[in-house]
Amino acid sequence: MTSQPPDLRAISSAHRINQALKPIATFLYGNRNHDDYHADSDLNLLLLVERLPTGEQAIANRHQAQAIADEEYNKPPAADQPVEVELYYLDAPEFCYERLFDNSVATKAVRHGLLIPGDPETFDLSDYQDEKTESEHDWSDYHTAVALVQARMLALSMHPNARAESPEQVYELRRDAVEAVLLAHKIRPKRRDPIAVLIGILHALDEELKDWQPHPDPDDLEGAVNDARTLLERAQNVYENQE
DSSP, rough: OOOOOHHHHHHHHHHHHHHHHSEEEEEEGGGTTTTTTTTOOOOEEEEEEEEEEOOOHHHHHHHHHHHHHHHHHTTSSOOOOOOOOOEEEEEEHHHHHHHTSSSSSSHHHHHHHHHSSSSSSTOOOOOOOOOOSSSOOOOHHHHHHHHHHHHHHHHHTTTTTTTHOOOHHHHHEEEEEHHHHHTTTTOOTTTSOOOHHHHHHHHOOGGTTTOOOOSTTTTTTTHHHHHHHHHHHHHHHHHHOOO
């Protein structure tokens, strides 16, 4: 199989987004930083920031970043379909903490991503990375997440009106199941992150689930339970390979 050239539009977009949002540094990671990207690959950016953005600021940043990418990918020859931008924020303490784990987004971005410093003259990556390794990983959060998903599945399956009366529980079931897979990969997601952000991280992190999408009806009980069952099975496989 012949490899394709690097996605120069992704690189250009990442540089322009870095200039517009002014983080400490930006990392372009995932498929579009390599030669194995495809038409529906997301543009994954990790932003190292001094302060995590508020909800409104994160939405504004997302719109601004998407507009930049749309402009780049609409240049001739235009892309066959829109390229979605996924922004993953870490402040310095969170970034250093994630560097403790081989499978974290921060570690993968540092090792395999494209680094774009906010200020090339003052930025020093060694100030923000920690190459220590754990002597023994604490799996308590993973086991708690799995038990919570199993409990939610049982409760919803026994509730005939779950779709009409408890749409938030259906949403939480899906979100907790995605979180369980990330925890199996030794990634501790932030509770403030919506499920769309977690799915973006999952696609970049887990080769087996890179094309996985939740059931199209977000309120469908049966679809949510099937999604959770699929994700729990994957989480267990990943966990067993980690042990």
